[in-house]
Every structure is written in C-alpha cells, then in structure tokens.
Amino acid sequence: xxxLTRRPPDPIPTEEDxxxxxxxxxxxxxRVIRANDRFGILDQRTDFSLLNAYVLTPERLRALPVIGxxxxxxxxxxxxxxxxxxxxxxxxxxxxxxPLVRLHSEGWGRAMVVVGRLVVLDQTVREVHRFGFPSLSxxxxxxxxxxxxxxxxxxxxxxxxxLYSD
Amino acid sequence: xxxLTRRPPDPIPTEEDxxxxxxxxxxxxxRVIRANDRFGILDQRTDFSLLNAYVLTPERLRALPVIGxxxxxxxxxxxxxxxxxxxxxxxxxxxxxxPLVRLHSEGWGRAMVVVGRLVVLDQTVREVHRFGFPSLSxxxxxxxxxxxxxxxxxxxxxxxxxLYSD
Numbered sequence: 001x002x003x004l005t006r007r008p009p010d011p012i013p014t015e016e017d018x019x020x021x022x023x024x025x026x027x028x029x030x031r032v033i034r035a036n037d038r039f040g041i042l043d044q045r046t047d048f049s050l051l052n053a054y055v056l057t058p059e060r061l062r063a064l065p066v067i068g069x070x071x072x073x074x075x076x077x078x079x080x081x082x083x084x085x086x087x088x089x090x091x092x093x094x095x096x097x098x099p100l101v102r103l104h105s106e107g108w109g110r111a112m113v114v115v116g117r118l119v120v121l122d123q124t125v126r127e128v129h130r131f132g133f134p135s136l137s138x139x140x141x142x143x144x145x146x147x148x149x150x151x152x153x154x155x156x157x158x159x160x161x162x163l164y165s166d
Numbered sequence: 167x168x169x170l171t172r173r174p175p176d177p178i179p180t181e182e183d184x185x186x187x188x189x190x191x192x193x194x195x196x197r198v199i200r201a202n203d204r205f206g207i208l209d210q211r212t213d214f215s216l217l218n219a220y221v222l223t224p225e226r227l228r229a230l231p232v233i234g235x236x237x238x239x240x241x242x243x244x245x246x247x248x249x250x251x252x253x254x255x256x257x258x259x260x261x262x263x264x265p266l267v268r269l270h271s272e273g274w275g276r277a278m279v280v281v282g283r284l285v286v287l288d289q290t291v292r293e294v295h296r297f298g299f300p301s302l303s304x305x306x307x308x309x310x311x312x313x314x315x316x317x318x319x320x321x322x323x324x325x326x327x328x329l330y331s332d
Contacts (some may be wrong), residue, residue: 099270100266100268100278102267112266112278114278114285114288115322117285117286118282118284118285119280119282120283122283124330145321164288
C-alpha cells in the first residue's frame, strides 16, 4: 500500500473481534501503537481500527507484491508488534520484555524478546513486507500464545530472567 | 574515511600486536572477516592488517566526524565483531553464539550474542561510526574478556544455553 493510497475502510468488527480487542496482548499492542503516534494522527481511530493494520485478508494479500523491499512503515509495524509482546509480558510478570528486531533488506529478519538474560521469544521473520495475520482474532491468538510461552519460560528460569535487570 | 580515500598504510606490528593476533578471539574474528570476503579482495592482506581495521588511533579518530550516519562498511565491521565473539564462544564451548545486532541510523544500537535461550552478551553500541579500539591489544583484550564472560554464563546456566539449540 503506497503512502499516497487512501487507507481502505475498516471492516465492521465481529463479536469475536470485539472480544479480541480487550485481551491483555491486544491492549498492550494498542498502547505501544499510541505511544509511537507522536503527532496524535491516530487519536480519532478506534483500537479495533489500529489493530486492523495487522490483518491481511486474502484481498489485501493479493494487492501486495510477492517480493519487495519492506518500507519504514512496515518495519515499524513489526517493531511495535514485538514491543507489544514485551509490554504484555510486563503486565503478567512485572518485568518488561526487551524487543530486539533485525530486519534485512532482503525481506527477512530475526526478532527476539529478552527478559534479563533470558531469551523468551526467538523468531525468524519471513516475508517482512507481508507481515500480518488472516484475522484480528488470529493476531491476538498468536500474540497471546507467544506471551504465555514467554511467561512460562520466565517462571521456569526466574534466576536468569532477573540477571542484570535491576 | 570515504571509499575514494586510499587505505592508510598499516603500522609496523609490535611484539604485543603479534601475540594478540594468535589469540582465540583474534583468530575467530579473522575467520569471520575472511568468510565475509566473498570476492577474495582481502586475500593478500595479513591477519594483522585485517584486525587493524578495528584500531582507531588518536589520529584516525580525529579524522572521523563527531556525529554522522554510519555507512554500510562500518555496520558490517560491527556485525563481524560480534560474529567473531560468537565463533570464539564456539571454540571454547562447542556451541556457536548467535549475534543479533541492531543499529539505528542515529548512530547507536544494541548488540546481543545468544546461546540457546541464554543472552551471553548484551551491549549498547554507542557512536557506531566511531566503533573501534585504541590498539590491537585493546581490541583483543576486550573481545577475549567478553568471550570469557559469555563462557562463564554458559557454564553457570547450561540448561538454558542448551534450550532449543539442537
């Protein structure tokens, strides 16, 4: 989607979508998106609308190129996703997960979230310019599962998670 | 140093320099540099000469701008430094350290080396465009100390270092 193209209208949220928006991960991701909105240009948008930027319906996917150099906006979207994971981890454990995302211009990358000296999430990001989820509930399901796995690791290795993290 | 400037001649290695070149970390870093030299343009250069690229004498430092956007070559140099750390860790433990370096265009960044799910090195990189060491022995001293600290952590938390690392 070029910067000159008008944003397509958001779909009408389903019951499932509205339930997804209120989960811990979704609220964390929204907080990160709004915190990054330095000029308040998203103030009028609903949480549902903001999260919807991560939804790639089959139509949206078809409109995207198969290969391509990801733009700054796309990279920022990925950064915010993992910051959202980190913030949601803080909500559950009181320790913020630190994201470290490295995207290569070839369209792939690696994302980590770290708590203390523990890598609580380690993921290869493929198809950076097509990063997204088929639906809002899939986005929330994936993020929530990643947060749960991270929290589980922290509970398993609390000593490592607390190393040098004062 | 612009790409159009001729590389300054290497200094004459001291006894100390020659000893530093044979250490585990220095050899690992040289291996990484040569592995990244896809066109063999460094084949004629000695190991000492390659490592010398990391040495910023007061004269070289004065020639660098105080602020500035780091170029691809500089970023690559930093990547290779942390890959060298990772390879040297492999030499001591049989487990390769995976580097993840994220440099921001503002001239700073964060570097991590990870073994399994253990963060064995976590460093803020400041002044990316001035990344270097006052002498070759200082470079080797710093790298060797970082490798030793990483190996110590792996010995302390072997279970975490072996998580998901098959």
